[in-house]
Amino acid sequence: MSSQALIDRVIAGDAMAVARAISKVEDGSADASTLMKEVFPRTGRSLVIGITGAPGAGKSTLVDKLAGFYRKQGDRVGIIAVDPSSPFSGGAILGDRIRMQTLSLDKSVFIRSMATRGNLGGLARGTVDAVAILDAAGYQKILVETVGVGQDEVEIVKTADVCVVVLVPGMGDDVQTMKAGIMEIGDIFVINKADREGVLRTEKELQALLSLAVREDEWQSPIIKTVATENQGIADLAEAIEQRRASQLIPAASSERRQAIARWRILELLREQLLAEALHGDGAHEKLEKLAAEVAAKQRDPYSAVEELLKASVVSRQ
Amino acid sequence: MSSQALIDRVIAGDAMAVARAISKVEDGSADASTLMKEVFPRTGRSLVIGITGAPGAGKSTLVDKLAGFYRKQGDRVGIIAVDPSSPFSGGAILGDRIRMQTLSLDKSVFIRSMATRGNLGGLARGTVDAVAILDAAGYQKILVETVGVGQDEVEIVKTADVCVVVLVPGMGDDVQTMKAGIMEIGDIFVINKADREGVLRTEKELQALLSLAVREDEWQSPIIKTVATENQGIADLAEAIEQRRASQLIPAASSERRQAIARWRILELLREQLLAEALHGDGAHEKLEKLAAEVAAKQRDPYSAVEELLKASVVSRQ
Numbered sequence: 001m002s003s004q005a006l007i008d009r010v011i012a013g014d015a016m017a018v019a020r021a022i023s024k025v026e027d028g029s030a031d032a033s034t035l036m037k038e039v040f041p042r043t044g045r046s047l048v049i050g051i052t053g054a055p056g057a058g059k060s061t062l063v064d065k066l067a068g069f070y071r072k073q074g075d076r077v078g079i080i081a082v083d084p085s086s087p088f089s090g091g092a093i094l095g096d097r098i099r100m101q102t103l104s105l106d107k108s109v110f111i112r113s114m115a116t117r118g119n120l121g122g123l124a125r126g127t128v129d130a131v132a133i134l135d136a137a138g139y140q141k142i143l144v145e146t147v148g149v150g151q152d153e154v155e156i157v158k159t160a161d162v163c164v165v166v167l168v169p170g171m172g173d174d175v176q177t178m179k180a181g182i183m184e185i186g187d188i189f190v191i192n193k194a195d196r197e198g199v200l201r202t203e204k205e206l207q208a209l210l211s212l213a214v215r216e217d218e219w220q221s222p223i224i225k226t227v228a229t230e231n232q233g234i235a236d237l238a239e240a241i242e243q244r245r246a247s248q249l250i251p252a253a254s255s256e257r258r259q260a261i262a263r264w265r266i267l268e269l270l271r272e273q274l275l276a277e278a279l280h281g282d283g284a285h286e287k288l289e290k291l292a293a294e295v296a297a298k299q300r301d302p303y304s305a306v307e308e309l310l311k312a313s314v315v316s317r318q
Numbered sequence: 319m320s321s322q323a324l325i326d327r328v329i330a331g332d333a334m335a336v337a338r339a340i341s342k343v344e345d346g347s348a349d350a351s352t353l354m355k356e357v358f359p360r361t362g363r364s365l366v367i368g369i370t371g372a373p374g375a376g377k378s379t380l381v382d383k384l385a386g387f388y389r390k391q392g393d394r395v396g397i398i399a400v401d402p403s404s405p406f407s408g409g410a411i412l413g414d415r416i417r418m419q420t421l422s423l424d425k426s427v428f429i430r431s432m433a434t435r436g437n438l439g440g441l442a443r444g445t446v447d448a449v450a451i452l453d454a455a456g457y458q459k460i461l462v463e464t465v466g467v468g469q470d471e472v473e474i475v476k477t478a479d480v481c482v483v484v485l486v487p488g489m490g491d492d493v494q495t496m497k498a499g500i501m502e503i504g505d506i507f508v509i510n511k512a513d514r515e516g517v518l519r520t521e522k523e524l525q526a527l528l529s530l531a532v533r534e535d536e537w538q539s540p541i542i543k544t545v546a547t548e549n550q551g552i553a554d555l556a557e558a559i560e561q562r563r564a565s566q567l568i569p570a571a572s573s574e575r576r577q578a579i580a581r582w583r584i585l586e587l588l589r590e591q592l593l594a595e596a597l598h599g600d601g602a603h604e605k606l607e608k609l610a611a612e613v614a615a616k617q618r619d620p621y622s623a624v625e626e627l628l629k630a631s632v633v634s635r636q
Contacts, residue, residue, distance in 0.1 A: 023436055037621050125568060217381050255614065260606075266609060266624055266627070267606075269620055271592070273346070273624055278592055289581070293580070295580035297584065298359065302583045303358075304355060306588045310592075310595075
């Protein structure tokens with residue numbers, strides 16, 4: 001299929017074409033850049049919802065139920081599950097998810113896992129590109145689920161329109177150990193598994209923390225209690241998301257944020273392309289392996305290894 | 319102080335010099351490369367222990383108690399707490415830690431928090447450089463604590479000699495949602511807060527998961543139960559760490575891993591230096607801001623923005 005045919009089918013909302021386009025940007029294939037240039041001007045209609053939290057908070061179930069809620073409204077829903085895993089093995093295993101059984105038969109739901117592919121990175125960039133493709137393809141709601149509170153995860157979630165942070169009761173005093181970064185990005189806090197002991201305490205502690213945080217945009221992050229497995233609280237969550245969305249439609253409120261996201265996207269992509277360029281020349285990968293072996297054997301330090309690679313890269317560019 | 323004087327004082331084990339050297343590599347200052355070239359050949363004597371787990375697992379307390387244990391053995395101990403936070407705010411807040419009160423008066427304990435500094439990254443690279451500096455300065459034990467299970471965190475922890483993954487009881491079925499990446503890097507699993515309900519169940523589930531995982535190096539990861547706040551199980555943990563260390567001293571067992579770590583370090587550094595070079599020219603940052611504004615306003619896509627920056631960078635290199 002030609003590049004243009006693929007783009008046309010993506011824009012027509014063809015799920016197979018969307019899947020193929022995402023694979024292209026994920027692999028960083030040669031025509032990914034052409035594709036994204038066509039996709040980009042057609043974005044901006046979707047509501048992108050980032051959902052993050054610690055492992056075991058029940059994010060996947062929450063995402064599934066929220067997707068089900070939106071489906072009942074008639075929306076097409078895209079789900080991107082970000083699964084960062086070991087950069088050394090390069091592999092990633094997403095367990096069999098309940099969603100695979102309940103949602104995957106629904107053709108208006110597009111589900112995709114994004115994983116790191118070895119050292120060359122690009123997970124964050126690949127994820128935001130995948131979101132853009134789903135957006136251009138007319139999915140009204142895009143749910144981006146990330147595990148953990150790592151740097152990349154925070155970056156990914158921050159590019160969403162609305163960021164949902166999921167907690168569970170019984171974190172006890174440990175809510176206080178939550179990172180400032182997470183408190184700052186949470187537009188909405190969900191206490192999931194709210195039928196468990198300790199929900200009141202977690203809620204009070206969270207309220208106390210939120211009352212200390214001052215947001216520049218004056219949005220007051222609500223706390224929503226859910227029992228995702230029982231479908232409880234999902235409508236409340238959807239309503240909070242709508243309210244947050246409405247608050248953003250005042251353009252001035254979000255232009256600084258949009259610029260920060262744009263800057264980050266450019267830098268991620270630049271970093272990746274610079275690295276690809278530097279390792280493009282004949283024998284560059286062999287050179288890298290040789291240098292890595294020398295560093296591993298302590299015959300060389302990493303800094304001088306990088307100088308070697310940079311020298312070789314300048315020569316090959318000339 | 320001259321570069322050489324600083325290096326000499328680092329190698330002599332001077333804590334002030336160590337702090338200054340870490341700041342230099344963290345900031346990516348001009349003489350960081352000279353410094354690290356001198357430091358690198360002097361590394362390899364420390365035992366580097368990575369400790370990771372979800373927020374609220376009690377990692378900080380565990381690290382403090384383990385540090386206290388090593389101090390009683392007469393070791394000098396370095397602690398690096400990695401605190402990835404929002405890349406947009408650039409700031410990071412580490413709460414007042416108990417360790418600050420109990421350990422900071424001990425001159426043989428060096429404590430440092432590493433945080434992201436805006437978009438230009440380098441947290442992982444800065445952390446491994448800081449570990450190398452502590453190593454060269456003669457700290458026998460270096461504890462690297464990371465929060466979360468993000469990609470960067472996993473990478474950082476994997477560069478340690480021994481990786482400890484901390485869990486708490488009551489994760490219930492959710493142990494199964496733990497990432498393959500984490501299961502794979504854990505040399506030792508700690509169930510902390512082992513006086514809580516559900517410890518047996520968590521242990522059994524973890525055992526079941528571990529029995530499925532096949533490690534190439536044939537190491538069988540033990541499960542250690544601790545109550546860090548009560549100092550329980552700390553000696554067991556230290557012993558498991560020693561056993562793991564002993565298992566690694568067969569050189570063939572770890573050469574592949576050392577090469578993977580070396581490759582990763584080179585690539586991290588290369589990425590960072592390429593970006594610094596690309597944004598070095600006159601007006602490069604203004605150009606970046608202008609392009610970011612255009613992308614934010616949807617007047618331009620990120621891919622063509624990067625092409626612009628690359629073009630400008632090639633021109634400035636000529």
